[in-house]
Amino acid sequence: MLEKLVSFSWAVSAQADADSIAAIFLPSNVGFTVLGVAYCGVHGSTVSAATIDVQDDSSDLAGCVAMDVVVYAGDYAAADNSLNCHAAAGSLIELDLNITGGGNCTGIFTLYGFFDEK
Numbered sequence: 001m002l003e004k005l006v007s008f009s010w011a012v013s014a015q016a017d018a019d020s021i022a023a024i025f026l027p028s029n030v031g032f033t034v035l036g037v038a039y040c041g042v043h044g045s046t047v048s049a050a051t052i053d054v055q056d057d058s059s060d061l062a063g064c065v066a067m068d069v070v071v072y073a074g075d076y077a078a079a080d081n082s083l084n085c086h087a088a089a090g091s092l093i094e095l096d097l098n099i100t101g102g103g104n105c106t107g108i109f110t111l112y113g114f115f116d117e118k
Contacts, residue, residue: 005035009110010095012041017099020055022109026091034064034085034113036078037095041107048101052109055094056087066098085113 010022026032037052054064064085067078087093095109 004115005112006115007110007112009108011108012097013106014104015097015106016104017097019096020094021097022111023092023094024111026087026089026093028090030115031089032087032091032093032113032115034061034087034093034111036112037067038110038112039105039107040110041105043099043105043107044103046101046103047099047105050100050105051098053096053098054085054111055096056091058092058094061085061087 008022008024012021015021034054037054039050039052043050049068051066051068053066054061062085093111095111097105097109099105
């Protein structure tokens with residue numbers, strides 16, 4: 001099995017609570033296992049918490065839901081890979097941003113994981 005550790009980063013500016021703030025399409029022969037998500041930036045004063053959900057073809061990946069990322073700038077949230085955070089080959093991987101308290105986030109979200117051939 002071929003495995004490659006990779007990261008994908010997306011910059012957001014004044015991003016409010018939203019589905020699909022970022023997305024990648026996987027090739028038809030390569031799956032992807034999520035290791036975690038990092039956030040580096042700032043958020044509005046009304047934001048009391050924020051989480052990221054990682055989705056595979058618009059369905060939440062078990063173990064990759066409600067990962068806390070915006071309590072402090074520079075937060076990293078690890079996926080629970082005991083629940084198999086794996087997206088199948090040919091999938092659309094999306095990040096959903098969930099904000100508590102209103103407001104928005106400005107910064108960079110980075111998705112970490114590895115590709116594999118299945």
